[in-house]
Amino acid sequence: MNILLVDDEALELDQLEYIMKAHFSNWTFYKAVDASIAIQLAKKVKISLAFLDIQMPGKNGLELAKELKKNYEMDIIIVTAFQSFEYAQSSLRIGVNDYLTKPIVESELLMFLEKYRKWSTQNDSIQEVLHIIREEFHEKLSLGLIANRIHMNATYLSRKFYEEIGIGFADYLNTYRLENAKKLLIENKNLSMSVIAEKTGFNSQHYFSAIFKKQFGMTPSEYRTNPKRKKDHIT
Structure with a gap:
């Protein structure tokens, strides 16, 4: 299964990949620091699950999610440090599958990912x-x-x-x-x-x-x- 991680902070990308790779060794991870790189990856690789940060330079995570949902079949998770009800509402309207807040807690992330374990x-x-x-x-x-x-x-x-x-x-x-x-x-x-x-x-x-x-x-x-x-x- 191909996973797309999008965040303009390289450390956040590495942390997400590190946590998930240890428990889902058969998953392949692709990282992007902005929306343009993410879109190019989505064109080349069949992405099954994407984690998108909201606050990024250029096209933000919600705009990227809308474009990805329109053109590709994938689950999308919004990840952000802003615990905003408005952001959560916007995410649901776009059709994203879930909404996580930073800082990412490993136990919570793994609990959340359990439903994807069946993607054998x-x-x-x-x-x-x-x-x-x-x-x-x-x-x-x-x-x-x-x-x-x-x-x-x-x-x-x-x-x-x-x-x-x-x-x-x-x-x-x-x-x-x-x-x-x-x-x-x-x-x-x-x-x-x-x-x-x-x-x-x-x-x-x-x-x-x-x-x-x-x-x-x-x-x-x-x-x-x-x-x-x-x-x-x-x-």
């Missing part, structure tokens, strides 16, 4: 599958192909995926593709149905339209022109 190697594999789907949903994907890429048995991966996510691989992939199709239907009204089908990974326009209607009770064209449709968000 198996869980990391499922996270990798989800990452592949979200980055390559428009390509030809199958459980077998992905299983080969991450060096797992396809039958075992299928079972673990269902256990972790609560839905089968194929259903999850189609649902994710359909959510992206809805976004394209609204934001790119000049695109034809065949182009949207291709851009979202469906083999044909006919299959795309059929599965869309089965899922949402209306055709893609009807959805595009339906004034009563709700604004949907990919999760």
Whole structure:
């Protein structure tokens, strides 16, 4: 699991890494002293959990958290010396997962991290599958192909995926593709149905339209022109 630590004080970064590394030796840590470096790291590495200091030069931790939440799948923890209710409220509105205050107490941090201990190697594999789907949903994907890429048995991966996510691989992939199709239907009204089908990974326009209607009770064209449709968000 990849962990991102962001703080403009190098000592704080080293302390966090030192505490966690002693108890989570299989985690990989990436450190950044400002938001710009953090964003570059997030583009290159699949980050699972990020600890962000609020007070930093340039873009602050809350602004960084908002950008990371918008573009990436990760849990975010705000860390700050300021015990401000306003900061806590802002963090929750952005969608961060928790809020810790400095100075960091090792026993409290480890107690907090217990819920992440279950992110085992198996869980990391499922996270990798989800990452592949979200980055390559428009390509030809199958459980077998992905299983080969991450060096797992396809039958075992299928079972673990269902256990972790609560839905089968194929259903999850189609649902994710359909959510992206809805976004394209609204934001790119000049695109034809065949182009949207291709851009979202469906083999044909006919299959795309059929599965869309089965899922949402209306055709893609009807959805595009339906004034009563709700604004949907990919999760």
